[in-house]
Amino acid sequence: MTTAPQRRRRYRDETIEDILRIARxxxxxxxxxxxxxxxxxxxxxxxxxSLYNYFDSKNAIYDELFRRGFQDFARQMAERSGQDGPPxxxxxxxxxxxxxxxxxxxxxxxxxxxRPVPDFVPSEASMAVSLGALQAAQMQFVNALxxxxxxxxxxxxxxxxxxxxxxxxxxxxxxANNPELPVGExxxxxxxxxxxxxxxxxxxxx
Amino acid sequence: MTTAPQRRRRYRDETIEDILRIARxxxxxxxxxxxxxxxxxxxxxxxxxSLYNYFDSKNAIYDELFRRGFQDFARQMAERSGQDGPPxxxxxxxxxxxxxxxxxxxxxxxxxxxRPVPDFVPSEASMAVSLGALQAAQMQFVNALxxxxxxxxxxxxxxxxxxxxxxxxxxxxxxANNPELPVGExxxxxxxxxxxxxxxxxxxxx
DNA sequence: GTCTATAACGCGATAGAC
DNA sequence: GTCTATCGCGTTATAGAC
Numbered sequence: 001m002t003t004a005p006q007r008r009r010r011y012r013d014e015t016i017e018d019i020l021r022i023a024r025x026x027x028x029x030x031x032x033x034x035x036x037x038x039x040x041x042x043x044x045x046x047x048x049x050s051l052y053n054y055f056d057s058k059n060a061i062y063d064e065l066f067r068r069g070f071q072d073f074a075r076q077m078a079e080r081s082g083q084d085g086p087p088x089x090x091x092x093x094x095x096x097x098x099x100x101x102x103x104x105x106x107x108x109x110x111x112x113x114x115r116p117v118p119d120f121v122p123s124e125a126s127m128a129v130s131l132g133a134l135q136a137a138q139m140q141f142v143n144a145l146x147x148x149x150x151x152x153x154x155x156x157x158x159x160x161x162x163x164x165x166x167x168x169x170x171x172x173x174x175x176a177n178n179p180e181l182p183v184g185e186x187x188x189x190x191x192x193x194x195x196x197x198x199x200x201x202x203x204x205x206x
Numbered sequence: 207m208t209t210a211p212q213r214r215r216r217y218r219d220e221t222i223e224d225i226l227r228i229a230r231x232x233x234x235x236x237x238x239x240x241x242x243x244x245x246x247x248x249x250x251x252x253x254x255x256s257l258y259n260y261f262d263s264k265n266a267i268y269d270e271l272f273r274r275g276f277q278d279f280a281r282q283m284a285e286r287s288g289q290d291g292p293p294x295x296x297x298x299x300x301x302x303x304x305x306x307x308x309x310x311x312x313x314x315x316x317x318x319x320x321r322p323v324p325d326f327v328p329s330e331a332s333m334a335v336s337l338g339a340l341q342a343a344q345m346q347f348v349n350a351l352x353x354x355x356x357x358x359x360x361x362x363x364x365x366x367x368x369x370x371x372x373x374x375x376x377x378x379x380x381x382a383n384n385p386e387l388p389v390g391e392x393x394x395x396x397x398x399x400x401x402x403x404x405x406x407x408x409x410x411x412x
Numbered sequence: 413g414t415c416t417a418t419a420a421c422g423c424g425a426t427a428g429a430c
Numbered sequence: 431g432t433c434t435a436t437c438g439c440g441t442t443a444t445a446g447a448c
Contacts (some may be wrong), residue, residue, distance in 0.1 A: 012414090031324030033239050037440060048440080050416055058440065113382075116322050118237030154400050161379075161394060162401055169375025173367075176319075188367060194360050195368055202408035243425060255426075256431050264425065 016054050018044060020068075023061050027107035032116045035061070059120045062111060067126040069108035074133035076101050082143045087204070088196040091163075094144040095192050098137070099171045100183045106175060138164075150203040159203070166195055222260050224250060226274075229267050233313035238322045241267070265326045268317060273332040275314035280339035282307050288349045293410065294402040297369075300350040301398050304343070305377045306389045312381060344370075356409040365409070372401055 022043050026035050037058040041048040055061050080097040082090055102109040110116055112130065122130065141163055145156070152159045170188050178186030228249050232241050243264040247254040261267050286303040288296050308315040316322050318336065328336065347369055351362070358365045376394050384392030 031321070033322065034324035036438090038438075046415095047417060049418085049442080052441080053415060114320060114322075115237070116239065116320075118240035154403075158397060158400055162397060162404060165375035165379050165394060165397065165401075166372050167375070168379060169371035169373070172378060173371050173374060188371060191364060191367060191371070194364055195371075197360075198368060198408045199404075202404045242423095244423080253432060254424090255428095255433080258426075259431070 012054070015044070019051070019054055019061065020065060023065065024107050027111075032107055032110045037061070059117075062117060062120045063123050063126050065108060066111050066122050067129050069105065069112045070126075070130040070133040072105070072108075073101055073112070074136045077133075077137045077140050080140070082140065082147060084147060087148060088193075088200050090144040090147045091199065092192060092196045094140050095167045095170070095196065096183050098167055099174060099189070099192065102171045102175060103179070103181075103183055103189075106179060109175070141167075148200070148203075149205060150200075151205040152203050163199065166199070170195060218260070221250070225257070225260055225267065226271060229271065230313050233317075238313055238316045243267070265323075268323060268326045269329050269332050271314060272317050272328050273335050275311065275318045276332075276336040276339040278311070278314075279307055279318070280342045283339075283343045283346050286346070288346065288353055290353060293354060294399075294406050296350040296353045297405060298398060298402045300346050301373045301376070301402065302389055304373055305380060305395070305398065308377045308381060309385070309387075309389055309395075312385060315381070347373075354406070354409075355411060356406075357411040358409050369405065372405070376401060 019040055022040050023035055026039065035058070037051065038048045040061075041051040044051070055064070077094075077097055080093055083093070084090065102113075138160070141160055142156075145152075145159060145163060150159075170191055174181075174183075174186055174188040178189055181189055183189050183192070225246055228246050229241055232245065241264070243257060244254040246267075247257040250257075261270070283300075283303055286299055289299070290296065308319075344366070347366055348362075351358075351365060351369060356365075376397055380387075380389075380392055380394040384395055387395055389395050389398070
């Protein structure tokens with residue numbers, strides 16, 4: 001794919017990064033479940049068994065990508081600090097960050113939030129990372145909701161779940177319909193402002 | 207799985223139904239992508255190559271399930287006629303029908319609305335069925351929106367897409383969190399009334 | 413010890429001859 | 431319907447090279 005099919009005797013960590021990079025390329029081009037352990041080896045100029053020096057199994061590669069995906073996700077959600085601003089600004093920013101991560105990392109997003117590989121089960125360590133990241137993201141959404149000074153008649157957890165579902169649905173449909181378009185464009189990618197407005201209209205103090 | 211592993215000399219159509227039934231069982235138990243052509247044959251008491259007398263390939267089985275899935279989906283959405291009622295009743299009914307189909311046919315739903323098998327591409331005939339079904343479902347949602355006599359400030363197509371995204375997000379998250387619970391129960395499965403209320407609050411005439 | 417190779421196993425989908 | 435065979439897959443065992 002990217003690396004010349006010649007033998008390589010480099011540093012271990014670099015090889016590991018190469019493997020993960022090639023794996024992501026393949027997942028993007030052929031689909032997450034179409035990742036081939038053998039093909040990664042061949043792309044690196046190795047015989048398939050040699051790849052076992054770097055990863056114990058094909059699922060170990062999935063696992064590392066899963067773990068790193070949630071780390072990146074948590075980092076990006078955290079960097080988008082909850083700056084105040086006009087009504088809805090904080091919600092809009094949170095939704096956009098979520099959708100942008102999905103659009104720019106469609107391979108990881110599938111692996112993280114869907115379950116396209118039946119026999120891949122994340123390791124306990126990776127599951128812990130993912131739970132932490134999801135909780136951190138949830139706090140971002142809680143803050144985004146609170147900062148809007150809303151008047152919600154239902155339990156706050158339900159309001160949060162409605163927000164999450166709305167955002168998740170927009171994201172999934174954007175990826176299904178216009179995966180190549182950035183957030184803000186495309187049939188569903190452009191609807192975040194309208195969704196925020198709808199939430200404000202429904203819940204804003206009167 | 208269900209059928210005894212004995213030879214069978216029955217009618218062709220019955221065998222085809224058996225194959226599809228067994229395939230659905232496997233997809234439900236092991237995941238859509240884990241369907242095994244060989245295992246279907248063995249369950250039927252056949253040698254794998256014999257199965258080619260009924261389906262040209264493994265993907266042909268997927269294709270038939272995909273096509274039938276959209277037929278059932280369209281039928282169920284159509285049967286839920288747009289009866290009038292209290293505000294929100296029609297929207298609630300449409301959302302529930304959609305989510306119920308997904309919950310009761312999780313194997314088909316994955317095959318139809320996600321793309322868990324990278325090298326399965328629906329045939330043109332099946333794609334036509336799916337497009338027709340999706341358009342019919344869309345009309346149901348349009349009717350549900352119109353029957354509510356709403357005051358929407360955005361283009362009606364955008365309102366429709368927001369509705370679809372909301373519903374899709376709730377459904378996906380219900381299946382991810384409480385796949386065993388029927389519509390109406392579970393963290394997200396119980397939120398349809400709240401979602402409808404939110405839509406009414408945002409869009410209802412004042 | 414670390415990296416590589418070759419050989420081989422069991423499984424999958426599938427094609428062809430009977 | 432069968433049996434045989436091909437090919438690719440993930441994986442293991444084993445042995446040689448740095």
